[in-house]
Amino acid sequence: MATSWRQHLGRRIGAAAAVAVAIAVTASVSQAGTDGGRTRLAPAVVHFWSWDPNMGSLVAQFNKSHPSIKVVLSDINPEYAKLSAAITAGNPPDVAQIEFQALPQYIATGALLDLSKDGFDKYKSSFPGWAWSQVTQGGGLYALPQDAGPAVLFYRKDLFAKYHLAVPTTWPKFAAESKSLHAANPKAYLADFTANDPSWLLGLMAQAGANWFGISNNAWKVSINDRPSIKVANYWQGLIKSGAAKTDPGWTAQFWHDLTDGSVLTWMSGGWAADLITSQCPSTAGKWGVAQLPQWGGAPASANIGGSTDAVFKATKNKAAAETFVAWLNTTNESWKNLYSKVHLVPAYLPAFKLKAVNSKLPFFGGQNLAPLLKTASSRVNTAFTWSPITEALYTQAGDLYGQAISGKGTLAGSVASLQTWAVQTLKAGGYPVAR
Amino acid sequence: MSAVGTDIPILRKRRRNDRPGSSVLAPLALCFPFFAFFALFVIVPVVYAVVLSTKEIHRSGLGLAPPTSRFVGLRNYVTALGDGRLGGGLVRVLEYFLVQSLSMLVLATVIALALDRTSSRVGKAVVRTVCFLPFSMPLVVGSVMWSFLYAPDLSPIVHAVRSAGISGFDPLSPHLIFWGLTNILTWEWTGYNVIILVTALQAVPPEVIEAARMDGASEWRLATLIKLPLLRPALVMATLFSMIGVLQMFGEPETISAITNSISSDYTPNMYVYTTAFTADLVNYASAIAVVLAALTGILSFVALRATRRISAV
Numbered sequence: 001m002a003t004s005w006r007q008h009l010g011r012r013i014g015a016a017a018a019v020a021v022a023i024a025v026t027a028s029v030s031q032a033g034t035d036g037g038r039t040r041l042a043p044a045v046v047h048f049w050s051w052d053p054n055m056g057s058l059v060a061q062f063n064k065s066h067p068s069i070k071v072v073l074s075d076i077n078p079e080y081a082k083l084s085a086a087i088t089a090g091n092p093p094d095v096a097q098i099e100f101q102a103l104p105q106y107i108a109t110g111a112l113l114d115l116s117k118d119g120f121d122k123y124k125s126s127f128p129g130w131a132w133s134q135v136t137q138g139g140g141l142y143a144l145p146q147d148a149g150p151a152v153l154f155y156r157k158d159l160f161a162k163y164h165l166a167v168p169t170t171w172p173k174f175a176a177e178s179k180s181l182h183a184a185n186p187k188a189y190l191a192d193f194t195a196n197d198p199s200w201l202l203g204l205m206a207q208a209g210a211n212w213f214g215i216s217n218n219a220w221k222v223s224i225n226d227r228p229s230i231k232v233a234n235y236w237q238g239l240i241k242s243g244a245a246k247t248d249p250g251w252t253a254q255f256w257h258d259l260t261d262g263s264v265l266t267w268m269s270g271g272w273a274a275d276l277i278t279s280q281c282p283s284t285a286g287k288w289g290v291a292q293l294p295q296w297g298g299a300p301a302s303a304n305i306g307g308s309t310d311a312v313f314k315a316t317k318n319k320a321a322a323e324t325f326v327a328w329l330n331t332t333n334e335s336w337k338n339l340y341s342k343v344h345l346v347p348a349y350l351p352a353f354k355l356k357a358v359n360s361k362l363p364f365f366g367g368q369n370l371a372p373l374l375k376t377a378s379s380r381v382n383t384a385f386t387w388s389p390i391t392e393a394l395y396t397q398a399g400d401l402y403g404q405a406i407s408g409k410g411t412l413a414g415s416v417a418s419l420q421t422w423a424v425q426t427l428k429a430g431g432y433p434v435a436r
Numbered sequence: 437m438s439a440v441g442t443d444i445p446i447l448r449k450r451r452r453n454d455r456p457g458s459s460v461l462a463p464l465a466l467c468f469p470f471f472a473f474f475a476l477f478v479i480v481p482v483v484y485a486v487v488l489s490t491k492e493i494h495r496s497g498l499g500l501a502p503p504t505s506r507f508v509g510l511r512n513y514v515t516a517l518g519d520g521r522l523g524g525g526l527v528r529v530l531e532y533f534l535v536q537s538l539s540m541l542v543l544a545t546v547i548a549l550a551l552d553r554t555s556s557r558v559g560k561a562v563v564r565t566v567c568f569l570p571f572s573m574p575l576v577v578g579s580v581m582w583s584f585l586y587a588p589d590l591s592p593i594v595h596a597v598r599s600a601g602i603s604g605f606d607p608l609s610p611h612l613i614f615w616g617l618t619n620i621l622t623w624e625w626t627g628y629n630v631i632i633l634v635t636a637l638q639a640v641p642p643e644v645i646e647a648a649r650m651d652g653a654s655e656w657r658l659a660t661l662i663k664l665p666l667l668r669p670a671l672v673m674a675t676l677f678s679m680i681g682v683l684q685m686f687g688e689p690e691t692i693s694a695i696t697n698s699i700s701s702d703y704t705p706n707m708y709v710y711t712t713a714f715t716a717d718l719v720n721y722a723s724a725i726a727v728v729l730a731a732l733t734g735i736l737s738f739v740a741l742r743a744t745r746r747i748s749a750v
Binding site: 084108109110196218248257258263393399403404406426429430431433 | 590
């Protein structure tokens with residue numbers, strides 16, 4: 001009986017499969033490693049997802065000083081879409097970097113580990129009140145604050161001197177200077193209203209006292225069109241209408257060009273923006289100064305824009321190792337020396353502000369040491385400020401509405417009102433309980 | 437009489453291999469990879485999307501436990517069909533079809549006919565490469581390149597227009613963004629259509645052209661009365677592809693939206709699906725919108741093909 005080609009092929013495949021299995025089994029056994037006859041345990045692997053490009057050096061530093069733990073870094077940008085899919089699929093990483101504004105969304109997936117049960121509450125006094133309140137919800141602690149974004153005013157010192165402008169300490173002074181600058185030079189603007197970056201405007205509204213979300217009786221409260229938000233919306237509407245504020249989208253080549261060639265003289269943003277200006281506007285080295293934000297009056301206030309945390313996932317197989325890494329990364333000076341100098345993050349960890357590395361005089365900013373300024377701004381952030389689980393969608397919707405308002409279809413105050421209705425609808429559509 | 441069979445060995449061989457089943461297996465096995473990938477990457481996701489679209493997320497309390505999904509039947513579809521943002525996006529892409537696709541096809545036809553007329557090999561190769569180069573570039577790369585060409589202070593084009601004294605030229609402004617995007621789409625897709633039409637023109641039998649020339653037809657009459665009618669099937673196909681492509685427009689407006697305030701996150705239906713699914717995390721509703729868009733594309737294609745049956749061989 002002649003065997004057909006199919007039977008030949010079948011036998012060959014079977015043989016190959018057997019060899020492959022044998023190799024795989026041998027490989028997995030030998031991975032444990034042998035050391036002169038003894039087998040040593042493999043280091044506990046911790047998968048860490050982040051988007052900061054220089055985080056690798058911190059991971060290498062940790063792995064070197066902690067030989068029993070091996071952190072594997074995945075540089076993923078944008079991270080959230082992949083993280084959400086991984087959580088739904090049931091295979092999230094062990095640790096992930098999550099911004100403050102996105103944390104409630106991930107707390108609501110039920111996938112984050114409550115760190116208060118493992119003694120992490122001891123770190124509370126090392127962080128500013130607003131940062132600790134934004135990583136806790138309902139008595140549980142779901143992440144450790146990593147870096148912060150205390151909002152300050154970056155301004156072109158040289159051009160302020162050229163146009164005889166004083167650093168504006170109040171918002172009415174800011175508006176007056178915007179108008180006089182634009183009148184003196186129609187091509188120059190004091191500020192650019194970046195409609196495509198709603199986190200910027202929300203930061204300014206928060207500085208005025210806005211707090212869009214809250215939790216009461218196990219339900220979400222929405223108060224987007226509160227008085228401070230309307231006040232700030234009307235303020236910028238006035239500046240845009242009088243032509244004293246530019247309306248170019250932010251974070252684009254055009255935007256950096258504006259900051260470089262003097263079309264726009266200031267940028268109000270989180271402390272991390274110092275590094276961005278340094279890299280995107282290199283020809284303006286030495287020409288910048290940094291000051292606190294203009295004030296509305298009353299107690300001095302600032303806001304936090306951006307900043308991230310590190311969370312551990314319930315599904316982790318190496319909980320102790322993951323927690324050790326998160327604690328080391330965020331609450332040790334040896335980590336913060338490099339987080340500041342290599343990854344250019346502003347510490348949320350308050351003791352890090354005493355480090356010499358963090359207090360360096362930056363030549364790009366005319367030899368100014370930004371640390372005391374940033375620490376003060378961070379201490380002036382509203383501790384009651386709360387994020388919702390729909391921040392990403394909220395920013396997209398706000399960007400659409402602000403963009404339309406700038407193009408003349410409606411006003412910024414109207415956008416804020418529409419946003420209120422939209423947020424209530426979207427929370428309900430996502431299954432979240434909304435308080436009346 | 438057995439002599440019949442032995443006299444015609446070829447016929448006999450053919451009859452033996454005509455047994456059903458024996459010669460079908462080989463082609464099927466060779467096509468199997470395609471069917472496998474088609475099932476895995478087209479059919480399975482579509483079925484999954486349809487299943488997702490019939491569900492909804494349910495959370496208890498503030499949601500510290502994982503959310504569950506429950507069956508809600510066609511509720512997402514009812515919402516989608518009443519959603520003004522989806523309707524607005526559909527109207528917009530149809531506008532793009534009527535203006536951009538049709539004008540692009542006219543341009544592609546003119547270029548294809550001109551290419552056919554050219555006898556210079558070098559000239560033909562150059563025009564073909566220039567036409568096809570934008571299409572061979574990844575869509576996002578092309579859009580990013582155009583985003584620099586539209587940036588008010590960085591673009592040489594805007595600078596040239598301003599120097600010529602024309603004010604108010606900003607392709608990213610709300611009243612010009614339609615033309616800005618139309619320009620990018622035409623730049624990207626004309627070459628693709630030129631290649632389709634040039635290939636179709638090459639299938640025109642040379643005897644027909646010769647006969648027409650002998651009858652004294654001018655180049656213009658040759659193009660309009662001979663070549664164009666013979667191009668009809670290819671033109672119908674190209675128009676259909678353009679319509680399907682425009683209905684699903686995503687990459688170009690999404691890339692450009694980063695540098696302008698004039699493009700919202702729901703500018704086209706596909707952008708709305710993307711935003712709803714990955715930014716708003718409403719995967720079930722996004723699936724419903726996607727299925728509605730796919731169904732609409734299918735219906736329009738069917739109607740279009742039916743309507744042009746008489747004038748095309750398809």
